[in-house]
Amino acid sequence: MQIPEAAATAAADARPTGRRERKRRQVRDQLYAAALDLFVSQGYETTTMEQIAETADVARATVFNHFSQKVGFLEEWGAHRRARVAELIGSSQLGDLSTGDQLRRYLREMAELNIASRPETTILMDAAARVGSLLHDRSLEIELAKIVERGRQRGELRTGVDADQVGTMLAACYFSTVLRWIRVEPAPFDLRDRLDSALDVTLFGILDGKGEGPPPGR
Template sequence: MTANRADLGEDSSRETARARRRGQRRDRVFDAAVELFVEQGYEATTMDDIASRADVARTSVFNYFARKSAFLDEWSARRRARAFHALPPTVAAGSLRDELSAIMQELAAISGASRRETTALIGAAVVALDLLDDHPLSHEFTSVLRRRRAELRPGVEPSLVGMTIATGYFAILRAWIGPGRPPFDLRERLGDLVDLVLDGAALSPSSART
């Protein structure tokens, strides 16, 4: 019995180590792809280029990312995870407007800290992905809105509001990217988007409390 438990423990440790190494290789491939997209452009970068930069076999790249656009999906997913799932508890304890504003501020901070990268990848995503067709960002916003449905006006559909916010976000981000200085303050513009949408969709603070 003891030997069996030891064997199981060793098997589990080996499996954990293999999973960790696989995750590290996948991250290396992802990082290599993003670097190349920034340096030479999304369209000009091939899967062979990515394999060479990551120092892995070409088949390994396809094992981790079956198509080139999957790198854009992953890039977007990582940004969403930071913005939606890393907020302090005090934000969730506030109002719907507070939570959406905090999410937008975090998204703005991420883009502001990596504007060159954002320019390269959002520009590619607009072409390679349909950002307006049931995008995961719409689902993230809709999830927040459904959880806080009591703060919305009667008859307002959370999915419609979520889609509107996500579409507005992409439109604002698309206008913000590019060479040279940003044309406007991204944090301020995304905050204005939240206010504009919620002024039409949300109950007034006094109504929400009753």
């Protein structure tokens, strides 16, 4: 199975780095910053690898040494977003929070990042949905499933809940909500409130409690 460029980069970052590797990381970050600036200013499709090289002041071959395809920048962008949320959450004490509150905090931090950089999100999320691996990359659903699984192990969830399925549902909801949010200018709704509401549906369901209830053992 082919490992996405962003995942390979994350694995490389976990290893001790020497001077040569730090230099390589610096060049990669330089290319990434140049690409994002160009994507936001002139669009993803119209930006070329040659323009990225020129903006970053490196040889064209250097770009391909770090990103074999332009779509690699989209994968890197998604990895940066998730890493930033992990950093923000990691700096807080979440162990005492319920599973629902942890999921709400995670989605809220993702929403805040998108709101703070709406022009960037509009360009790159749209491109990732059309030409990238947005709908196939399981990274976000895996992170959300981890939170659900920890709650399952603590006995907070009803019997039979599949953490992976919940992670998949929440990730799909997140992406579809953000894609609707970026389609209209100005933003057609508050992203934080909409994700909160979607999470409530997942956590509490849609029945009023007067129905038959879940099947036995569920």
